Amino acid sequence: MAEFLGFAASVGMLSLIGCLIVLFLLEAGAMKKEAVKNLFYSFLMAAGVGAAYFLTAALICQLTRQEISSPALISTIFSGEKTKQAFAALEHPAWIGPLSGLFAYAGHAAGILLFGQFETAGIALAFLMTVVSAALIKHRLQALLGDQAAKDISFLLLCFPGDVFFFLPGFMPVALLIFAVAFSLLGRRFAPSKAEKHVPAYGLVLSVSMTASAFILSGAVSGWIM
Amino acid sequence: MTTMRTWKKKWAVWLAVALACLGLHYLVMVLCRFIMNGGFSLQGFADMFWQRLTEPGDAPRYLDLAENGYVTEGENRINLVFYPLYPLLVRGLSYLTGSLPVAGIVVSQVCYAVSSVLLYELILMDADARCAWDGALLMALYPFSTFVMGVFSEGLFLMLTIGALYALRRDRMPAAGIIGFLAALSRTQGMLLFFPAVYQWIRRCFLEKDGRSPKFTDLFLLLIPLGFFAYLCINHHLYGDWFKFLQYEEAPPWYQSTQWVGRNIAQHYSMAVEYGGLGYVIYYVQIALFFVILGVLIYGVWKKESMMYLLYGGVYLGFSYLSGWMISGGRYMLGCVPVFIILAKQRDGLPRRLILAVSALLFFAYSLFFYKAYAIM
Numbered sequence: 001m002a003e004f005l006g007f008a009a010s011v012g013m014l015s016l017i018g019c020l021i022v023l024f025l026l027e028a029g030a031m032k033k034e035a036v037k038n039l040f041y042s043f044l045m046a047a048g049v050g051a052a053y054f055l056t057a058a059l060i061c062q063l064t065r066q067e068i069s070s071p072a073l074i075s076t077i078f079s080g081e082k083t084k085q086a087f088a089a090l091e092h093p094a095w096i097g098p099l100s101g102l103f104a105y106a107g108h109a110a111g112i113l114l115f116g117q118f119e120t121a122g123i124a125l126a127f128l129m130t131v132v133s134a135a136l137i138k139h140r141l142q143a144l145l146g147d148q149a150a151k152d153i154s155f156l157l158l159c160f161p162g163d164v165f166f167f168l169p170g171f172m173p174v175a176l177l178i179f180a181v182a183f184s185l186l187g188r189r190f191a192p193s194k195a196e197k198h199v200p201a202y203g204l205v206l207s208v209s210m211t212a213s214a215f216i217l218s219g220a221v222s223g224w225i226m
Numbered sequence: 227m228t229t230m231r232t233w234k235k236k237w238a239v240w241l242a243v244a245l246a247c248l249g250l251h252y253l254v255m256v257l258c259r260f261i262m263n264g265g266f267s268l269q270g271f272a273d274m275f276w277q278r279l280t281e282p283g284d285a286p287r288y289l290d291l292a293e294n295g296y297v298t299e300g301e302n303r304i305n306l307v308f309y310p311l312y313p314l315l316v317r318g319l320s321y322l323t324g325s326l327p328v329a330g331i332v333v334s335q336v337c338y339a340v341s342s343v344l345l346y347e348l349i350l351m352d353a354d355a356r357c358a359w360d361g362a363l364l365m366a367l368y369p370f371s372t373f374v375m376g377v378f379s380e381g382l383f384l385m386l387t388i389g390a391l392y393a394l395r396r397d398r399m400p401a402a403g404i405i406g407f408l409a410a411l412s413r414t415q416g417m418l419l420f421f422p423a424v425y426q427w428i429r430r431c432f433l434e435k436d437g438r439s440p441k442f443t444d445l446f447l448l449l450i451p452l453g454f455f456a457y458l459c460i461n462h463h464l465y466g467d468w469f470k471f472l473q474y475e476e477a478p479p480w481y482q483s484t485q486w487v488g489r490n491i492a493q494h495y496s497m498a499v500e501y502g503g504l505g506y507v508i509y510y511v512q513i514a515l516f517f518v519i520l521g522v523l524i525y526g527v528w529k530k531e532s533m534m535y536l537l538y539g540g541v542y543l544g545f546s547y548l549s550g551w552m553i554s555g556g557r558y559m560l561g562c563v564p565v566f567i568i569l570a571k572q573r574d575g576l577p578r579r580l581i582l583a584v585s586a587l588l589f590f591a592y593s594l595f596f597y598k599a600y601a602i603m
Contacts, residue, residue, distance in 0.1 A: 005513060006492030012520045013487045016540050019527050027533060028433055117486040
């Protein structure tokens with residue numbers, strides 16, 4: 001319970017800081033209202049999916065390993081080799097890969113700002129990168145395919161098998177951000193669709209995708225993936 | 227004639243606000259005495275008044291500072307952790323009152339009364355008189371507001387904080403700077419006023435359509451961090467160490483450290499479980515207050531409250547909860563004034579009335595605990 005409250009407090013405080021920064025940028029005219037709406041939607045979407053991944057992982061961990069030890073809650077749940085390496089690199093940064101190394105140094109800097117809470121900083125940074133990426137992708141898709149398709153596809157993109165790693169320290173949040181920026185810039189070349197597009201059999205696609213995601217999730221918890 | 231009548235009306239309202247807010251505290255004192263004694267006697271009330279307002283917690287340390295100043299030898303050298311303005315004022319007034327504790331109580335209660343009026347006027351800038359009244363009442367009914375009545379710096383800090391915010395809203399930068407300087411000399415959190423000050427300056431000079439250009443007098447805002455620097459100068463003058471106060475804060479009896487908010491909240495819960503009895507007066511309260519205030523600030527974001535208030539509230543909350551081994555969180559959060567402003571501006575309806583009602587209940591309960599000498603500090 002203590003860790004849960006601490007985590008909730010961290011999330012709340014960082015969310016408030018984020019809100020205040022966005023509000024100031026909006027007031028200063030450095031951000032448009034549409035961009036803020038997209039960011040907010042992506043934040044809610046990523047928070048919902050991230051919470052679902054975390055709770056499911058905690059449940060699987062509790063059932064298969066009987067115990068979730070503290071204080072390193074998330075790094076205990078996700079026990080794969082590469083994930084453990086990424087968490088360790090936050091406190092003692094090393095160039096463990098081009099993208100992973102970038103994340104390690106950025107996460108380390110964030111951890112110093114949070115008074116030595118490197119795990120929290122790593123998770124927060126991964127989450128922030130995912131939110132920004134989702135907002136960029138949704139914004140470009142909105143222009144290309146319409147609002148409904150943009151919402152559907154951007155949500156689906158967070159539910160593909162393996163997407164849990166977008167919420168963990170490592171190379172994946174950085175890779176997603178690079179992809180999102182590239183997609184946002186290159187997507188301008190394509191003409192926008194005149195009609196609203198829809199993803200066919202969306203419900204079925206989402207269900208299958210998330211079930212496969214759960215399979216990958218259990219692998220991440222058991223340690224035989226990443 | 228009209229101006230005179232308007233001023234008379236204003237003074238009447240201000241007096242009513244001040245007396246109502248002070249009066250609520252005295253009413254609770256009388257009721258608590260009645261409960262504790264199974265009856266009321268003037269002598270018993272006076273004894274309780276004196277004992278609980280001049281002896282618990284930090285009060286003896288403020289009185290010692292007022293009498294002897296900062297010392298470098300003996301047990302009282304750790305009084306360095308307390309800022310100088312409140313003891314200075316107490317010392318100054320004691321030449322009139324002839325008694326340091328009496329001066330301490332007078333300074334606190336007068337400052338608190340003025341802060342109620344200032345809060346009323348601040349809220350009145352954006353809302354109607356009913357909201358302004360509710361804001362002053364919410365501050366009076368804050369569960370740990372009893373400290374404004376005794377030898378503590380809360381009343382002074384509230385007056386200076388609200389005064390600075392009021393000056394910023396009126397675009398009176400020199401006044402805001404001077405008041406902020408004094409606030410920074412009364413509590414550590416006083417220097418946080420620099421954040422809303424800078425924001426308000428940027429807003430007035432660069433963001434508002436009918437804004438103004440920067441003026442030389444805007445430099446007065448730099449006095450706010452200079453207030454904290456003045457306190458550091460005291461440290462350096464006495465010990466040759468700018469941050470000597472941190473050493474004393476880390477040592478007994480405070481054991482304070484700086485840790486991330488999440489870690490402190492987790493620690494509060496562990497302490498609440500370990501020291502069951504203290505949980506409901508210190509640790510659970512601090513956890514609840516954190517989330518309630520966070521919720522109110524996020525509600526303020528949703529309601530598009532002034533960024534100046536949100537910024538100060540967020541910075542104040544975050545800074546206060548960076549303190550490890552905190553045991554006075556209830557008292558510290560009285561200074562998070564934007565909470566009262568945001569709640570007072572709610573639409574008049576059931577939620578606002580419920581908030582006032584619940585505040586009144588908790589105010590009475592925690593005042594009773596305080597007067598019964600529970601560990602509320």
